[in-house]
Amino acid sequence: MNMDLTQRIQHYYKSMSKGQKIIAEYILTHYDKAAFMTASKLGHTVGVSESTVVRFALILGYEGYPKLQRALQELIRNKLTTVQRMELSEGMESSNILESVLKKDMNNIRMSIEELDKKAFQDVVESIFEAKNVYILGLRSSSVLAQFLGYYLNYALDNIKVVTSGVSDIFDQMARIGPKDLLICISFPRYATRALEGLKFAKQNEAQTVAITDSQLSPLKEHADICLTAHSDMASYVDSLVAPLSLLNALVVAVANRKKGDLTSHFSNLEAIWNQYGVYMGKDYTLDE
Template sequence: MQEVIQRITEKMPEMSKSQRKIAKYILNNTYSVPFFTASKLAKMTGVSEATVVRFATFLGYSGYPELQQALQESIQKQLSTVERLKISDDVYHEEKAIYDIFQDDIARIRWMAENLDADAFRRAVDLIVNAQRIFIIANRSAVSLGYFLEFYLDMILENTELIRNPYGISEKLFRLTQQDVVIGLGFARYTQNTIDALSFAKDRGTPVIVITDHALSPLIPHADIALTAPSEMPSFIDSFVAPLSLINALITAVGNQKRHTIQQHLQELEDIWERFHIFYRG
């Protein structure tokens, strides 16, 4: 944040009226702005989204995502839920806030789509398809994403396990090999158990795929492949809309690669589901 403040201070005399509005809002809302998409910051300052993007480049950043990363360095101290609740009340206090939340989620998915590292995504799919075993590491709210990823990968590959008990990680990962793959899911506020498990896997030479919120995530140094999906929002909760969309794409890509080998497997599952009356038929 100090870097951003310094750039704003130095550039203030050259700023247009609209740019000054953005600058002053950032300086007066240092805890909430790092959670804002470009469209949200535009709305809160009464300027266009294009003006916000131009403001970022005016300060010397490659675009708004880089400015946002610089802003987010200020919250690496990990805001408490109480602090984030106050931010939520400041930003989403109007009756129509529900529609703002929808729009913010759309903006997060759009940003992810525009900034996806397609090569990293393809390499992640290849690692998953060719893995002997897959272990998913996720804690606290990220477990919800872990359950979803485990359910479908194990349906396709029959070799996937979500490590549900954080205190059982050491026993589960004891026999990791270079033929296995570990997938770590972690978003602010990051859990130490997840970071420790990924560090252990990295030391064992096991390929590590990380799905996390941004380039400043402490999970990334332990990853062979990092996929980012923004989850920050000005609230006491995180938005998992973009991460879930990324996981949807990952599962679909794995299924497409394995479609010739899993067709019979899925047909057998359909027969079993039919026998045990799994699905409601009306």
């Protein structure tokens, strides 16, 4: 069924029971809260049983409540303000924060693995090697991801250009992008408007485009030749970048494996420079007393 959650609710509303209609009305009115409720909590909130909530998911065509919940999260995730994110995390007990956040990050990686598109990943690696110049665009919280990817790719390649907020506007930094170039645009909810504009700009200039984002529903996908996804479900106002960072790690390793011989020689030269100028602490380093 090629309909989003609100369309499904509207389509099946007349055939719903009284209790299911109550759930539907609550979701449409309070989607920002319902998206992160368990079936039990949603049922308790609207005054119906947990089984009624499960049957509500089934009547909409979902395999179960978790699938409905995921659809609702995908539908509204970019509409959540920072204040709403904070409100959603208020129920998290302080004593369980560490364990809860680590488990959420682990789940993000697990879900990213399950939805991994290996062909798309290999296509991105090939595109990096075929490009005249590789532009890496990331803004706001995604700027750290762009900097990370650019930092490590720079060791293997000499055509990497990181585009992010700074003295120059992103369009100044991308002014020369063209048909033989590649733009890797990284953006996760809440998606930066300027990042999407940069992606469109690259596309208009006939550059190849890659989107690294959270799902196939991301607004970046429409303007990308290749789309790689990694889950980034948030905890509080903090964007979870663990799975995205792991995906970028994999890209770096794939590129490094292809450049292994050159990198070995390059790092041998770098080690001599680092030792000469004391870039890293040596084995004989001691703290002054």
